[in-house]
Amino acid sequence: MTSVIRAFRSEVLKFRRWTVLAGAAVMVAVSTFIAYLTFHQIVSGATGSEMSGLIAAFPTSQGLVAVIGQARSVILAIALIQVSANLAAEWTQGTVRNLLVREPHRLRWLTGKMLAVVLFVLLSMLLTLVISGTFILMLAQGQGIETAAWTSGPGRRIFVEFLGNEMIALIGVGALGTLIAVLTRSVGAAVGIGLAYILVLEGIIAVVAPQVSRWFPGRVFNTIVGSTVPLVGPNPSQGYTAAMLASVLWIAGFAVISALVFRRQDVTA
Amino acid sequence: MNAIETHGLTKHFGKQTAVDDLSLSIPAGSIAGFIGPNGAGKTTTLRLLLGLVRPNAGSATVLGRPLTERDRYLPRVGALIEAPAFYPSLSGRTNLEVLALLGGHRGSRVNDMLETVDLSDRAGDRVGTYSLGMKQRLGVAMALLPDPELLILDEPANGLDPLGIVEMRELLRRLRDRGKTIVLSSHLLGELEHVADWLVMLHKGKALFCGSARDLLTQRVELVIEPEDAVQRELVTRVANQAGYAVTQEVHTLRIACPAGFADTLDRLTREAGAVDLTIRVKEASLEQLFLALVKGEHS
Numbered sequence: 001m002t003s004v005i006r007a008f009r010s011e012v013l014k015f016r017r018w019t020v021l022a023g024a025a026v027m028v029a030v031s032t033f034i035a036y037l038t039f040h041q042i043v044s045g046a047t048g049s050e051m052s053g054l055i056a057a058f059p060t061s062q063g064l065v066a067v068i069g070q071a072r073s074v075i076l077a078i079a080l081i082q083v084s085a086n087l088a089a090e091w092t093q094g095t096v097r098n099l100l101v102r103e104p105h106r107l108r109w110l111t112g113k114m115l116a117v118v119l120f121v122l123l124s125m126l127l128t129l130v131i132s133g134t135f136i137l138m139l140a141q142g143q144g145i146e147t148a149a150w151t152s153g154p155g156r157r158i159f160v161e162f163l164g165n166e167m168i169a170l171i172g173v174g175a176l177g178t179l180i181a182v183l184t185r186s187v188g189a190a191v192g193i194g195l196a197y198i199l200v201l202e203g204i205i206a207v208v209a210p211q212v213s214r215w216f217p218g219r220v221f222n223t224i225v226g227s228t229v230p231l232v233g234p235n236p237s238q239g240y241t242a243a244m245l246a247s248v249l250w251i252a253g254f255a256v257i258s259a260l261v262f263r264r265q266d267v268t269a
Numbered sequence: 270m271n272a273i274e275t276h277g278l279t280k281h282f283g284k285q286t287a288v289d290d291l292s293l294s295i296p297a298g299s300i301a302g303f304i305g306p307n308g309a310g311k312t313t314t315l316r317l318l319l320g321l322v323r324p325n326a327g328s329a330t331v332l333g334r335p336l337t338e339r340d341r342y343l344p345r346v347g348a349l350i351e352a353p354a355f356y357p358s359l360s361g362r363t364n365l366e367v368l369a370l371l372g373g374h375r376g377s378r379v380n381d382m383l384e385t386v387d388l389s390d391r392a393g394d395r396v397g398t399y400s401l402g403m404k405q406r407l408g409v410a411m412a413l414l415p416d417p418e419l420l421i422l423d424e425p426a427n428g429l430d431p432l433g434i435v436e437m438r439e440l441l442r443r444l445r446d447r448g449k450t451i452v453l454s455s456h457l458l459g460e461l462e463h464v465a466d467w468l469v470m471l472h473k474g475k476a477l478f479c480g481s482a483r484d485l486l487t488q489r490v491e492l493v494i495e496p497e498d499a500v501q502r503e504l505v506t507r508v509a510n511q512a513g514y515a516v517t518q519e520v521h522t523l524r525i526a527c528p529a530g531f532a533d534t535l536d537r538l539t540r541e542a543g544a545v546d547l548t549i550r551v552k553e554a555s556l557e558q559l560f561l562a563l564v565k566g567e568h569s
Contacts, residue, residue: 009370018358093354094352097348099368102372103371103372104320104339104340104343104344105340264323266322268321268322269354
């Protein structure tokens with residue numbers, strides 16, 4: 001346990017790097033901007049079938065989450081980039097060999113490091129939702145829009161549920177990013193393959209074989225969040241419990257495969 | 270007692286054999302030079318010893334522990350493998366702190382090591398702004414963090430200016446005098462000649478030589494022979510090759526790196542074959558000449 005804590009603390013020191021901080025800043029800025037655009041479209045009287053659900057939900061307790069949740073694909077994509085790039089960079093930079101000489105227990109190092117990285121990504125997401133939520137709330141109040149439902153008991157409960165499900169989705173994406181980084185051992189390949197899989201490949205499979213693809217990791221991580229507020233993602237057709245179980249199994253599977261591969265891997269970086 | 274021992278160590282990468290049935294030993298408390306051309310297997314051997322890659326066959330012990338128990342010996346080992354690798358946007362000090370925290374070393378070691386390698390003044394600057402020589406010194410500081418019993422340095426003189434090389438040499442000698450074992454891989458054979466008291470010569474993953482540098486340098490000489498005609502040239506080459514020594518052919522001379530005693534043998538054998546007026550001069554061989562001779566001997 002001491003080794004894991006040492007690896008965790010050592011990783012936290014590395015968060016001072018501008019690339020890590022920039023990832024969090026981009027997450028906050030882009031998500032807040034998307035939330036602002038959504039808010040602006042609603043209050044400026046935009047019409048269209050894609051907006052009707054949002055406009056209907058806007059004055060209800062789901063309103064705030066419906067607006068700030070529009071950026072969740074961006075949050076997931078940035079989280080995937082942050083996790084996979086952070087781990088793969090240890091190979092690309094060659095620093096993995098320094099680290100594994102100082103901590104011979106490879107899995108303890110990987111556990112400590114990934115706990116720190118995923119925690120950082122979760123805190124970035126929390127900060128993003130708090131900042132974008134506060135920003136939208138202030139904008140709405142500034143324009144005299146009624147926000148009592150957003151901050152009511154049911155409104156706060158929906159926000160917490162959304163946050164909880166989003167955290168599980170991010171942990172899932174983090175586990176996927178870890179596996180891709182361990183397999184590719186290159187920042188470019190890890191980020192490219194990760195984004196291509198989540199944003200393109202699963203989408204194509206969903207068109208060809210929707211019944212199968214609904215169990216794929218990107219889909220189940222996405223749908224468990226959509227179950228809170230259907231306006232921010234697809235509702236799980238297999239049901240929330242089944243989707244959550246599938247998510248947990250995917251996370252466990254990614255973690256086990258990453259551990260098995262990394263433990264026996266030759267470090268030639 | 271040996272700090273490192275390998276027995277039949279073998280490592281393949283696909284169809285390529287990087288380390289081939291390698292058996293060697295390095296005595297504790299020595300500075301051991303690892304010599305070999307690019308692709309000789311030096312870095313792979315060091316990676317095997319550090320547990321970074323897994324052997325396909327053979328065994329090894331480091332500080333008395335087998336490779337499978339790297340958690341028992343790696344805390345007592347410091348290493349700088351290939352080009353020093355750092356986080357360029359972090360300062361030199363933070364880079365060391367990352368490793369000190371991970372290895373559970375005292376925080377004060379970071380400042381001590383920065384001082385040892387003369388980087389205290391620039392410790393707060395981003396590593397990305399460091400020169401190659403400064404990165405090299407930071408790499409040595411990183412390797413020294415655990416106050417290791419065994420220090421493995423791969424090309425530590427890369428990027429150092431002449432003064433830096435002299436300082437590095439003195440640092441290595443001081444560490445050896447404190448009882449530490451140092452394994453030094455370098456292309457700078459002249460530099461190794463200055464500091465190494467044990468030599469391992471690698472070629473194509475095999476050890477051509479493993480033993481005391483003093484023995485090698487004093488027992489090995491270079492014979493310079495001036496044959497009068499092609500018959501004498503062919504005779505000398507045949508005798509040397511039959512004895513297992515490579516012959517470097519030049520326009521008017523032949524050169525053979527071999528033990529000093531072979532000069533008399535060569536003289537006797539060539540006289541018996543009729544070459545009575547052959548001129549054989551004995552010169553002290555440099556490490557470079559010995560290495561080239563061993564490599565050519567392997568080829569012949």
